[in-house]
Amino acid sequence: IVSEFKTSIRFSGTLSPLPVYQRLHGLEGSPMAIAESPFEASQIRVVLINDVPTYYVRREETISDLVFIVTACLEARSGRYLIAFPSYEYLQMFVERAEVMGESFLYQKQNSDIAEYGLLREEFERASSSVLGIVLGGSFSESIDFGSVKLSGVIVISMALPPSNLERDLIKRHFDEEKGSPWGSLIAYQRPALNRVIQAVGRLVRSQSDRGVVCLVDPRFEQAQVKSLMPSIWEPISLSKQDLEATLDDFWSEEHS
DSSP states (O other): OEEGGGSOOOOTTOOOSHHHHHHHTTOTTOOOOEEOOSSOGGGEEEEEEOSOOOOGGGHHHHHHHHHHHHHHHHHHSOSEEEEEESSHHHHHHHHTTGGGGGGGEEEOOTTOOHHHHHHHHHHHHHOSSEEEEEETTSHHHHTOOOTTSOOSEEEEESOOOOOOOHHHHHHHHHHHHHHOTTHHHIIIIIHHHHHHHHHHHTTTOOSTTOOEEEEEEOGGGGSHHHHTTSOTTOOOEEEOGGGHHHHHHHHHHGGGO
16 A cells, blocks of 8 residues: 555656555555545644755754744644754754753753653653654654654754765666656655655644644755655645744634634
């Protein structure tokens, strides 16, 4: 069964890429079925914040903007939020400037053992309003289910594209030659990155009664091929950080309408 978020990719003159995913999983020519999401688009508000560049060389200058975004989310609705970074280095930059949030800010530390992760999770779950800094691809973004402890939002910082290496470059060349551009970058780099983002956002809506906001912070999330990889229920909207507060207020006000 192929997850529904893989079905909507369509470039000019190009058919649905489902056969490509089948080939990647060694099932070329096998029967395919689409699994629809059990959730509704009204349960989640996804915003693409397009004026905070998170490219590697500009990360340090973005920290004040990230603090602004987190503060806007908390002011719109107090609760538990995850803020997911592409690396511990970027997370640590944020930690050094996040003192304004005081004890309500917790974060995942590099090389922590299972016991330390457990204590951090318990502290986060006990708090009625808190922000937990995590790293994309880590245990807090993929393998943890917070159960009855509900989140109010997930903030994802950067596309978190994997670094270039020989294997990925060969995959890119193969699909560019076989399918044409931008298939190579899509399969070798953007698809793995979006899978991590989707996993992190998946911590948010776990039942039909859950609601929450998602902030994707990086202009590259606006690219057509990137948006085509997103789950259909996301229905993302693009805006600047200054317009975030009004958008969040509208979403949370719908809860009582």
